[in-house]
Amino acid sequence: MHTDPDFSSRGRRLLCGTLAASVLPASLAPAAASAAAGNWPQKPLRLIVGFPPGSSPDMLARAVAEPLGQALGQPVIVDNKVGAAGSIGVASVARATDGYTIGLTGNGPLTTAKALTPSTPYDVARDLRPISLVATSPFVLAGSMAMPAADLRGFLEFAKAQGDKLSYGSIGPGSGSHLAMELLKTHTGIRAVHVPFPGFPQVATALMGKQIDLSFMIPSIAVPQAKNGRLRLYGVSTAAAFPGSGDVPPIQSALDRQRFDVASWNAVFGPASLPAPVAERLSQEIARILQTSEVKQRLLEQGWLAAGSAPGVLAHKIAEDTAMWGGVIRLTGARAE
The missing domain is CATH 3.40.190.150 (Bordetella uptake gene, domain 1)
Structure with missing residues (x-):
């Protein structure tokens, strides 16, 4: 960067x-x-x-x-x-x-x-x-149920191997959900394509409908849907775990010495x-x-x-x-x- x-x-x-x-x-x-x-x-x-x-x-x-x-x-x-x-x-x-x-x-x-x-x-x-x-x-990195990876490291390996075949949603260019994913891309080599939406409810609907693959979402929307088995949660964007997201790990834990604290x-x-x-x-x-x-x-x-x-x-x-x-x-x- x-x-x-x-x-x-x-x-x-x-x-x-x-x-x-x-x-x-x-x-x-x-x-x-x-x-x-x-x-x-x-x-x-x-x-x-x-x-x-x-x-x-x-x-x-x-x-x-x-x-x-x-x-x-x-x-x-x-x-x-x-x-x-x-x-x-x-x-x-x-x-x-x-x-x-x-x-x-x-x-x-x-x-x-x-x-x-x-x-x-x-x-x-x-x-x-x-x-x-x-x-x-934090933002929570959420994936659709079509994503085969079950955990954070598995997700990173899978996503890097997909080139630009994956897509991610955000609430618009320049939003936190957009910039957080772009920062993750610079750290990992992921090349997911950006798809903007008006708000997080629309992002969640597209994820659950498997129309997009990924998104950095707010916990109040992502966590309940994950508990209902409609989304996968891979990581939180802060360096420390977030008590409101259960056992979802910090993304930084899978990035070796790179800092990711958003x-x-x-x-x-x-x-x-x-x-x-x-x-x-x-x-x-x-x-x-x-x-x-x-x-x-x-x-x-x-x-x-x-x-x-x-x-x-x-x-x-x-x-x-x-x-x-x-x-x-x-x-x-x-x-x-």
């Missing part, structure tokens, strides 16, 4: 962003000063989600919003601003200057949006302030104008909420592992994944549709 020396400087900019963003233009000073004071918050917060009600980001936002509001003493209102694969919601947060607007999004708008769509109207390092990871989930994740972030003390407080409250047994179980039932992190940890994760996926995007020429 190609690497880009510009990513190292971009990563440094992102990691330093929480410090640089505290130096604000005079026009932003009143809101920032009010928010940074000890009496924050004095009114409800708006939590913008760039995906529709019922989506994973929306579910995660609502799992966090109510207890966060209780902790802060002000309601946290979820506001769905849908479009451009989540980027419209992120752009809305980037423009906010009131000290009371934050956002929650999946990883794509924070790591791949600019590479896939150069006209994306925000720069993550310049315009956003990381707050906290919320939850992570996760879908969601995170809370704010605009660059959000003062660092506010981001730190939100990070601490969110981390505490995510460690409660009730929230952890609720998320696990939906196929997610509760996370929670300091702002700097999220900044590092954004920079790391931006570099990794940027290489895959350049290698494949992927573009958002």
